[in-house]
Structure formats: C-alpha cells, structure tokens
Amino acid sequence: MPNTLLLYSTVYGQSRRICERIAAQLAEAGNSATVAALTDPAVDPAAFDAIVIGASIKHGKHQPTVLPFIRQHQAVLEAKPSALFSVSLIARKPKRNTPQTNPYLKALVAQSPWKPRLQAVFAGVLDYSRYGPFDKQMMRLVMWVNRGPTDPATRIEFTDWAAVDHFAAQVATLTDGR
Numbered sequence: 311m312p313n314t315l316l317l318y319s320t321v322y323g324q325s326r327r328i329c330e331r332i333a334a335q336l337a338e339a340g341n342s343a344t345v346a347a348l349t350d351p352a353v354d355p356a357a358f359d360a361i362v363i364g365a366s367i368k369h370g371k372h373q374p375t376v377l378p379f380i381r382q383h384q385a386v387l388e389a390k391p392s393a394l395f396s397v398s399l400i401a402r403k404p405k406r407n408t409p410q411t412n413p414y415l416k417a418l419v420a421q422s423p424w425k426p427r428l429q430a431v432f433a434g435v436l437d438y439s440r441y442g443p444f445d446k447q448m449m450r451l452v453m454w455v456n457r458g459p460t461d462p463a464t465r466i467e468f469t470d471w472a473a474v475d476h477f478a479a480q481v482a483t484l485t486d487g488r
C-alpha cells in the first residue's frame with residue numbers, strides 16, 4: 311500500500327487541518343498517509359512513496375522554513391510523485407484561487423528549484439480573536455482595503471472543502487500503480 315507524506319507549514323493550524331482532510335480522503339481510497347510538520351526532524355521524506363507540502367501565508371510570505379526545506383530535499387521531491395498547495399486569504403477571491411492566478415503560490419514556485427506538477431491554492435480562515443493586537447489591526451486594515459470583514463468578532467472559514475477533496479483525489483492518483 312503506498313504511503314503518502316503530507317507536510318504542513320502552518321501558523322494557525324488550517325494548513326495542518328487541510329493535510330489531515332487529504333490524509334482522511336487517501337485512507338478512504340485505501341492508501342496510507344502520514345501527516346507531519348515540515349519542520350519535524352524525525353520525518354524522512356525519502357521513506358515515502360509520495361510527498362505533499364502545504365504552506366500558509368503570513369504577511370505576504372510563506373514561512374521562512376519552506377524554501378530551504380524544498381532546496382534541501384529537491385532530489386527526493388523531484389524523484390517521487392509530489393504536490394504543493396498554498397493557503398491564504400487572498401485565495402478566497404475567485405480571481406486568485408488557482409495556481410495560475412494566486413500570487414503567493416506563483417512566487418514560491420518561481421523561487422523553487424522543484425516545480426511540482428500538481429499544485430493547488432486554498433482559502434484559509436479569518437479569526438481576529440486568535441491574533442495579537444498588532445496582527446489584528448494589520449489584518450483589519452488589509453480587509454478594509456480589500457472590502458473584507460473588519461468586525462473584530464469575525465471568524466470565517468473560507469476553505470472550500472469540496473476543492474480540498476478534489477485535490478485529494480488527484481493526490482491519490484499520484485501513486486496509482488506503485
């Protein structure tokens with residue numbers, strides 16, 4: 311049975327939840343899946359049949375650990391079926407929710423020596439109650455500029471779980487015949 315590694319880079323947990331959802335879908339399809347933090351030194355990507363990386367955006371950037379990880383594991387990522395997804399709030403916008411139109415995923419892929427064949431973009435969560443004072447004000451300003459919700463009580467999950475399931479089905483095909 312193929313074993314897929316789902317690595318998340320998260321600040322507030324949504325990228326991990328998306329990896330867990332994909333893992334559950336893979337398990338339903340009869341595959342094994344392992345979910346781990348990208349920064350977990352105990353995990354060896356070379357030991358898996360396929361690798362998926364999911365990373366979120368904070369202040370316009372993926373976490374600084376993402377690109378170095380890709381560079382360090384470039385050979386393994388290129389040798390195995392692999393995929394990449396990015397999680398952000400701009401991805402809630404219909405014109406920014408594909409790998410071709412999302413500026414963050416495009417920037418990461420442009421910088422990355424590994425060019426994953428399978429890519430996806432998912433919208434995340436807006437939850438002002440979880441942010442410190444600075445981040446809360448920053449996000450309210452960003453939302454005001456973008457005509458999004460600015461009420462400090464706002465908690466909205468924009469993630470399209472049907473789109474995640476569709477991506478999971480594509481991930482499942484990566485190990486077909488292996």
Ligand SMILES: Cc1cc2nc3c(=O)[nH]c(=O)nc-3n(C[C@H](O)[C@H](O)[C@H](O)COP(=O)(O)O)c2cc1C
Pocket residue numbers: 319320321322323324325326365366367368369370371397398399400401433434435436441445449
């Ligand atoms: C402090 C902060 C800064 C953020 N900056 C951006 C941003 O620049 N662009 C964007 O689209 N989303 C931004 N977001 C939204 C996050 O990407 C979104 O909340 C996502 O669900 C976070 O995923 P995670 O829980 O896996 O970290 C920001 C969120 C926070 C709290």
